[in-house]
Amino acid sequence: MGKKIVIHDFEPKIMAFVCKWCTYSGADLAGTSRMDYSPNVRMIRLPCSGRIDPQFMIKAFEQGADGVFISGCHPGDCHYNEGNYYARRRNTTFRQLMDFHGIDIERIEFSWISAAEAIKWTEVIDAFTEKVRELGRHPQYDDEVVDPYAQFLVQKDQESA
Amino acid sequence: MKTATLNKSDIGKCIDLLLQADLRVIAPRLQPQVDEDGPDALEVLTFTEVKSGEGHQVGKGLLPLNGVKEFLFAKHEPLFAYEKRGKKIEIIPVHHEYPQTVIIGVRPCDAASIASLESVFSDANAGFEDPFFTERRSRTTFITYSCTAPDSSCFCTSVELSPDSAKGSDLHLTEIGDGRLHVEVITKAGEAVAKQLQELLKGEGDQATREKAGAEVTEKLTRIRDSAPIMDWLMDTANFDDEMWQRLGEKCIGCGACTFVCPTCHCFDIVDENKGSKGYRVKIWDSCQFDHFTLHASGHNPRDWQYKRYRNRFNCKFKIYPEKFETPGCVGCGRCIRACPVNLDITEYMAEVAHKATNPNAIKAE
Amino acid sequence: MSNIYQPDLMTITKVIQEAPGIKTFHLKFQDEEVANNFSFETGQFGEYSAFGAGESTFCIASSPTRPEHIECCFRETGKVTAALANLTEGDTIGFRGPYGNTFPLDDWKGKNLIFIGGGIALPPLRSVIWNCLDLREQDGRFGHISIVYGARSVQDLVYKREIEEWNQMENVTMVKTVDPGGETDDWDGHVGFVPHVLENDFKPDPENTVAIVCGPPIMIKFAFEALERLGFKQEQMVTTMENRMKCGLGKCGRCNIGSVYVCIDGPVFTATQLAALPNDF
């Protein structure tokens, strides 16, 4: 047990949407095996990755999450047969959309984690937390961060120069 | 009334001076486009806060897409905050320190629209004063700019205004040729601003040329209606069920664009923005063109059909405002005509009504 | 700068479940000073807030003659009402008001009164009913009082205790009805729609009488027609409108019927006034 948790200046908030059959159980297994992973993630348990609505991710970002993590059963293992296939398509497109909005899609992580993959769960969560920590606070809705108008014009000017 | 002249090329300097005086300055500016020369790109001119005198579009182009209303009647206005603690709730007033603001390059129609909004939000209306509007209003100075090139949608002269009207203005600018502007100081607030611009203002204005210039531009307007018979016709409740409403209005798709761009449309909604146990109550823009705007909890909707919603809009401008506030609810800016995706034209309604009002028999025979 | 949108806080002192989905709150101001300065008249309404959900309009359902607390009665229909319904005794809600005009009690002196209500529309009537009953107690200023009230089913009747109370009172005629199919085995009232019962069973005498109608728009329409057939004149008929509203202050722009804003010019209208309005309600 026990790597020591270091509290950083910036601790990202990570919202995880997981299916209850695979990933939630995998995370439980990590607990039963007394593994250790970063505490930044809060999980919302859903019946199936097919229930993960892009709307939830939008809401999570809107509500100040710095990263969103989505996970379900591996293809072929969905408890409901096909839910994760729909989830995959939704996310393929949703990520591209976020990207087009200029939002770093590194902030959304999608992973297949089975009920047995406790180690994978901890690894993926740790890596993702680290990645988001490096990316920093999600700036999407902050009024203060930049004056986007000025910034954009400046960039345009620089380009034309 | 004091007058002066100003070089047109000095407007940028004016803005800088105002900024130096720690004022927030809002001026028309062009917004970036993905592909400025592409076939899809239109010039997007809006009133925006500016940080320097560069790049402003005062006096250029026609009307900015947004009116000035969003600077007085904000798109999103927190009314107060609240926090829940167990069974107790605390209301925390939000501290609004509205910056002293100057809006420069306001067109006469937009300036006139402020008066309409004021009549709704001031305590003259049922004794309730919207403090947010009045507070913002009291801290805002309008520098208006007479129109030089109205477009085919403009019809301010039909609503008792003109391209050089100074109604609602604090400081009024009119082009008088040779790159010079005739400056009129109209109010105290205008005078205060004029003081900041002292170094750029020169001598006396040229009233005669200004009036002549104004008259010339007025000539260019194409849509001209007399609004008086319109109002009379609308007063007759029987006409509320006239066939023209459906005929003209059935193509309206209820997009609400017309109301959002309209400088005098004032409908709003009040909602709570909640987060855990804290939140804000906010006032946000709404529109009478939306179907759920008047929908009752029982499912009954007084304006169940889109044409009825447009009828309400038209009545609001030409009946309700005049009746309640004694000012027309429309300033003839033509924004709704330009914005409407299905080319539903308020002046067509005006024409139709005027026609019916003046030839009542002809219509009956039809 | 006084903020017209800022509510005063009130504590819920009592919650009564009137019928499925319908609750009554008893409310007391938390701030002494506000409580002391507060007064209202019957017919007026307020904006009640469930913090976190928003504001909703309900009339003040209690009578000004009983000022110890104010009451509101509401049905769960949407976001705010659902949030309100979740509150219990001791919880805090917000209140703005009173707004709107009032029932013209002075004009009714010496007249007989008929109150006609349907469904959840009893609350506004209840305020004025108690007001009139109490005043009549004091100085006998009104004649006979009748109450015609109906709901979809027995279950849906609100203020069941008070209906019984009125039923027992002298000089009060209580006519209760439920829509066909909504009756129970032990139902002792009428069965039929309110306007129908009014016209065919109750048949009030229009002489020196004022009818006060409250209910869904469609019921108001039919009740007015029924009354007219019974010989009532437009000025003898009063109603309250429940157009959707947000601010209650004549600003948000959604409750208007033509140039009339229900929130400031209403909610109480006579049939004469309504007839003059454009057909927009």
Add this chain to the structure above:
Amino acid sequence: MIEQIRNQARQLLENGDVDVVIGYAEGSDPSRTTPIFIRKAEDVEKLIYDPRCINSLPLYLNKRHEYTRKGWKKTAIIGKGCDIRAIVQLIAENQLKRDEIYILGVPCEGVVSHPEKWDGSLHDGNRASKCIGCDVMIPHETDFFPGEKPDVDRSSPYEATSKNVATLMELELDKRFAFWRTDFDRCFKCYACREVCPHCSCNTCITDETMPSWIDPAAHKKGVFSWHLTRAMHLVGRCTGCGECTRACPMGIQVDLFNQRMKEVVQESYSYKPGYSLEDKHPLITYKVDDREDFIK
């Protein structure tokens, strides 16, 4: 050409085959046209068709206009190819029945991007960019077509990609973000972009829902971002590219770029383009076991 359409429309109305013809008429100023509902045969003279006819008329066929369409049993509609794609998509989504409408197809050489840009003729400077690479200039699904309808190969699952999208995609992420922030600053959530969309046919749009409030109703940054993400997501694989949302936006926000970008994603990932088949299901409600998942860890 328009004469043939008028004649056909007249016949349809005279024979009582249709109750109404939806088409275009002259607008209130010379650069504009306006939708018109023609119920009487003598009114068909009002019908016009030229590059100013930008509106996507199938909009009136979706459920939100049920009131307007009350009592119309069969509707004839003038459609250029892109609009017919919208009709086809509406049918595929069960929002319309094929036999309820009569499609008067028109050959189209492109339309002007904005009425403001109309100068009497159509040219590269004012032809809407959606028309570039259009493969339905000769429409695919019609009941009437003036003249012979040549065979056109529309089998390729790829439509032309938008130059504007490409330009934006070339930008670095934070610049793209800054660009949209600037644009979204202007959005006041009038929802005109939604209302003009033929595919936004929901009885109640989720933005008008309060339980829960799917997106913040206010037009602040959160609210606007969420709105545009929501709208674009809802149109993935369904948008038929009429570009009306951009045109309708009174604040000059190029909202259709999202849809165009998603169109590309859907083409690349699922080789799918909407509006060509009356039966196809859109890609978010279908799947293949071996769909791409290169991004999944």
Add this chain to the structure above:
Amino acid sequence: MAKIGVFVCQCGNNIARTVDTAEVAKYCSEQDGVVHVEDCKFMCSAPGQEMFKKAIKEKGLDACIVSACSPKMHEATFRNAAEAAGLNPFKVEIANIREQCSWVHDDKEIGTAKSKDLTKMMIERIKFNKPLERYVMPLTKRALIVGGGIAGIQASLDLAQAGVEVHIVEREPSLGGNMARLSETFPTLDCSQCIMTPRMVEVQNHPLITVHAYAELEQLSGFIGNFRARIRQKAKFVIDDLCTGCGECWEKCPFSTESEFEMGLVKRPIIYIPFPQAVPTVPVIDKTECPKILKDKCGLCADVCGPDCIDFTQQDEIKEIDFGAVIVATGFQLMPNVYREYGGWRPPHMTPKKLTAKMRKALPRSDAGRLVDVINGLEFERLASASGPTGGQIRRPSDGKIPEVVVFIACVGSRDCNKGVEYCSKICCMYTAKHTMLYQHAVHHGKSYVFYMDIRAGGKGYEEFINRAQNEGAQYIRGRVSRLTKKGDRILVKGADTLTGQAVDVEADMVVLATAMVPQGDSEQVAQTLGIGYDKHGFFSEQHPKLMPVESSTGGIYLAGACQGVKDIPETVSQASATAAKVLGLFSKDEMMRDPEIAIVDQEKCMNCWDCITVCPYLAIDRAELKDRNGNFRKWAAFVNPGLCQGCGICNTACRSKSIELMGYTNEQVYAQITAFGGDII
């Protein structure tokens, strides 16, 4: 709902070690709506539960959060406890502060902070939990079995012996399926007929079993516990009840056609039973061949029939019967026609699906250009069978000669993406070994060669069986056969031994192909009739490959035998028994309780786009017509059948207008949870 109780469990030291539970409890007590908190040593213990119930009753709690271990552990415990205390069980939620907090974080500060957050999220969520009632559904305790092969027979017997009424629908005139064709069966080499026939008879005689032979399932509607089947009893032209099975008719019938049962190796009369031990022993008239029916000539059978049971005017009959569960046991077929591949010319590329469609036109044996002596496994079974056309003597089809050299080729069409199917047919190794033995036993001097790719003999006694075959003389050559050509009256087999790398040519008298086992030709259509899923080959899909291998994707429909995937008899039989156990489990109660965590539709909002219908894996959503008060059609809307919905919520996500919602995981609940985590804005 504003009366929420929060119960924080210390779990001995398991939680308390890294979470300051008292602090969490205190924090929760300050939350909006929380009226009661408890910090408890062991919530799940009897005293803990008592305390929980007491608090609910005494404080009148209307929702409870238990901050404790994973919901997988004790969600049911506390929901039941709440129910016992009079609180709706779905107003109880678990905040997992053990598996996902105390056990994974060392730091007490972090553990406490995270526990607070997790509990807070649940507090906000539970405000939107609606009380849900479990659905009670009626249940018809009668089972339908489609397919009367060994799988169907086994399942029906298991069920009937347990007292359940069973109906078997069999397409052919007799039960038995493919197993009835086999001669002897691996790995014990006991005679197939001998072990099968008694069971078929048992089926026929069992009072609880009804056999609908020569019948087809036309439609299946309804849902688990409440199916209604439309069964088409094809006209046999023989009156069942009268027929004694004497055999006069089929013996006298002057016309004949190829026998399906005998794989076309011989002919059968037009009025026939497929094989002598057929059950039921009632013959049927093949109406496609019968001259009496086709052109009103002959009618001999009617003349000879003693009990007068021939009726040429008989029509198909439709029966509608209600069932509570369905077992699908429609079996398999051999991939038809692949042996053309080895016949010296290339066939057009065909997927198994297309092939099976063509199967009906089984190739005529006398086809000139063909290699008549290249046969498939089932044909060989018939040749080797004592009841077969040759009486158990192995003779080749072309000239009846006893073959001296036989080449067996394994993996024909299997494990071959290009020409066949990708999967391994699994039983071919075994039956090929069996065939070599049967051949060897019958033709002692004969020589048998087996071309194979790999030997797969993973079963009890299977490897030993292969070894035995090799010891008994079969020569195994690892390698592919590239071509079969005619050489005189023999067949030249051109192959390669991949172990030695040398070309191997064998001149054989007969070639036996172990062709791939594929689903029945109409399996997709059957799947659609039943409303179950199938894979790309046409095998029916199981609910979960590991944990629910006998359930189909639709509740109440179970899969037995080779229709679900390649299987040998032992596997088939075990699966059949497993389905029987499932059905018995389902029938063990008098009515069904359905989880209320299912989707429901807001029908006013629904815009009838049917997207939800497209995505629902369980076909649980249907179209409903809404009527107005006067009964006139008003609009269409989706409708979720609570008997079918499994609560996945896929429809909820797919519905744009959010008109369909998954109870227990509603949008409002999830949103409340998200918002509670969001942090502060003031």
